[in-house]
Amino acid sequence: MENKIVDHLFRHQYGKMVAILVRFFGFSNIETIEDAVQDTFVKATLQWRNEIPKNPEAWLVKVAKNRTIDLLRSIKAEKNRFNKISSGASAIVINELFLDHEIEDSQLRMIFVACHPSLKPKEQIAFALKTISGFSLKEISAALLTKEETIQKRLSRAKKTIVKNDIQFDYPPAVDVEKRLDRVMEVLYLTFNEGFHSTNKTKLIREDLCGEAIRLVKLLLKKEKFRSGKLYALFALMCFHSSRLSSKINYKNEIVTINDQDRSKWYFPLIKIGNDAMNKTMEYDDMSCYHYEAAIAVEHLKARTFENTNWNKILGWYNKLYDLQPGVFTYLNIAIVNLQLNKLDVVKEMLDTIVVSDLEQRSYLYYGCYADYFFKRKEIKKAISYLDKAINNASNNLEKEYLIKRKKELLAV
Amino acid sequence: MKDFMMIFIGADYQELGLSPEQLQERMGKWFAWNDKMEGQGILKGGNALVPVVKHVSGPNRTITDGSLVEGKELVGGYYIVSAENADAVVEIAQDYPDYDLGGTVEIREVMVFDK
Numbered sequence: 001m002e003n004k005i006v007d008h009l010f011r012h013q014y015g016k017m018v019a020i021l022v023r024f025f026g027f028s029n030i031e032t033i034e035d036a037v038q039d040t041f042v043k044a045t046l047q048w049r050n051e052i053p054k055n056p057e058a059w060l061v062k063v064a065k066n067r068t069i070d071l072l073r074s075i076k077a078e079k080n081r082f083n084k085i086s087s088g089a090s091a092i093v094i095n096e097l098f099l100d101h102e103i104e105d106s107q108l109r110m111i112f113v114a115c116h117p118s119l120k121p122k123e124q125i126a127f128a129l130k131t132i133s134g135f136s137l138k139e140i141s142a143a144l145l146t147k148e149e150t151i152q153k154r155l156s157r158a159k160k161t162i163v164k165n166d167i168q169f170d171y172p173p174a175v176d177v178e179k180r181l182d183r184v185m186e187v188l189y190l191t192f193n194e195g196f197h198s199t200n201k202t203k204l205i206r207e208d209l210c211g212e213a214i215r216l217v218k219l220l221l222k223k224e225k226f227r228s229g230k231l232y233a234l235f236a237l238m239c240f241h242s243s244r245l246s247s248k249i250n251y252k253n254e255i256v257t258i259n260d261q262d263r264s265k266w267y268f269p270l271i272k273i274g275n276d277a278m279n280k281t282m283e284y285d286d287m288s289c290y291h292y293e294a295a296i297a298v299e300h301l302k303a304r305t306f307e308n309t310n311w312n313k314i315l316g317w318y319n320k321l322y323d324l325q326p327g328v329f330t331y332l333n334i335a336i337v338n339l340q341l342n343k344l345d346v347v348k349e350m351l352d353t354i355v356v357s358d359l360e361q362r363s364y365l366y367y368g369c370y371a372d373y374f375f376k377r378k379e380i381k382k383a384i385s386y387l388d389k390a391i392n393n394a395s396n397n398l399e400k401e402y403l404i405k406r407k408k409e410l411l412a413v
Numbered sequence: 414m415k416d417f418m419m420i421f422i423g424a425d426y427q428e429l430g431l432s433p434e435q436l437q438e439r440m441g442k443w444f445a446w447n448d449k450m451e452g453q454g455i456l457k458g459g460n461a462l463v464p465v466v467k468h469v470s471g472p473n474r475t476i477t478d479g480s481l482v483e484g485k486e487l488v489g490g491y492y493i494v495s496a497e498n499a500d501a502v503v504e505i506a507q508d509y510p511d512y513d514l515g516g517t518v519e520i521r522e523v524m525v526f527d528k
Binding site: 069085093 | 421424425426427436437439440441442443444447459460461462463464487489490491492510511516
């Protein structure tokens with residue numbers, strides 16, 4: 001358990017330290033910096049083996065500061081001004097970099113750099129998880145369901161691109177802020193979804209992904225120039241989803257669908273924060289997918305029982321969402337909502353127009369929906385055969401187990 | 414409580430040619446001093462100065478290049494601290510790490526006109 005606490009602390013500190021040091025030394029030294037920070041943690045682990053310091057965070061910060069001096073010696077910065085410590089008073093400047101608000105500023109800069117358009121979308125997420133959130137290669141690969149090798153390649157390509165294009169460790173110029181911010185939100189949204197929707201990972205990583213996404217959105221919200229209705233809506237959406245994160249999996253590590261979740265276990269303080277954020281969106285004129293998704297999440301949270309869910313309202317939001325951004329998953333969700341509304345003919349018609357391969361790893365959702373459709377039609381045999389397809393295509397074990405359980409229930413009908 | 418400026422003069426690490434180990438040890442002391450003052454809540458700010466100097470002086474506005482300024486006269490930076498009086502600041506300045514390198518701390522009260 002202690003090791004887990006240390007791992008956790010390291011992960012959080014890693015991002016902070018890398019951000020501070022990159023700000024000081026520039027991206028051209030990122031490899032050296034990463035090694036140095038890694039080394040700091042190795043040393044800490046050795047020293048902490050017998051006794052963890054009373055304030056481990058302060059301990060790490062102290063070591064990191066000294067590391068800065070260390071690096072000053074070893075890094076031959078092109079810019080002479082950082083190459084030297086001319087007097088003891090230089091300590092004042094270094095110290096300031098380690099103040100909380102400066103650390104936050106450094107991390108925000110890092111987010112914007114991670115989302116630089118010269119990086120490919122998949123590289124952006126991997127780079128952000130590594131450099132801002134301090135995930136290890138293994139953790140990123142688990143989080144993104146991608147081979148470590150592939151992640152490694154993405155990371156090194158991202159770093160090369162940043163150095164080659166001489167991307168500055170700074171906010172984008174004013175004209176680009178809005179566009180870049182959109183991408184930042186997208187990356188954070190995807191990071192959150194990786195944590196929320198995928199179950200093929202330990203609870204710790206799931207919660208960490210969601211937690212990181214929320215932390216970074218909060219960081220963005222702190223700066224007035226980044227605030228928008230869209231950003232508040234994204235924050236609200238994450239809060240709403242997170243409020244039922246721990247009810248999604250039961251103590252036996254099985255999936256609990258929203259139909260069966262213990263609604264009294266939903267975490268209300270988060271719902272409250274989400275509601276406040278939704279109210280904030282009213283102060284802005286913009287509209288976004290996040291607004292609609294948050295509105296849908298609210299409808300689910302409002303219902304005291306699954307049967308009380310206002311599916312008509314949810315359908316309305318989904319339709320608006322689809323108008324704004326048509327996508328196969330939204331389309332499938334609309335079909336699922338129609339299923340709840342017992343508009344079975346509509347469901348069939350919709351499902352038949354979906355090209356299953358568009359759903360990629362999530363095709364099991366489609367087959368699952370079809371199974372439910374036939375179940376409602378009381379065609380149990382067909383329902384079971386679609387459940388089998390869903391089972392065969394399920395992307396992870398927990399989903400699979402859930403579907404198998406469902407099949408057993410059907411067989412008992 | 415009043416504000417005082419502690420101005421650090423001399424002890425130019427570059428000129429003294431400190432070894433990396435010495436540099437590290439010095440900085441450790443500076444960090445510790447900084448932390449101590451922060452812990453006491455007396456530190457109000459400070460800056461370090463780049464050791465490149467230009468002097469403009471005289472009626473002809475004569476420009477003197479910085480390289481002519483000797484390291485022992487060079488202001489490296491300053492802290493502003495809040496204290497009862499100058500004596501209290503003298504006490505604070507006991508922890509300045511660079512006396513042994515010929516460094517000096519000049520203590521000056523920040524001027525305020527009361528209404």
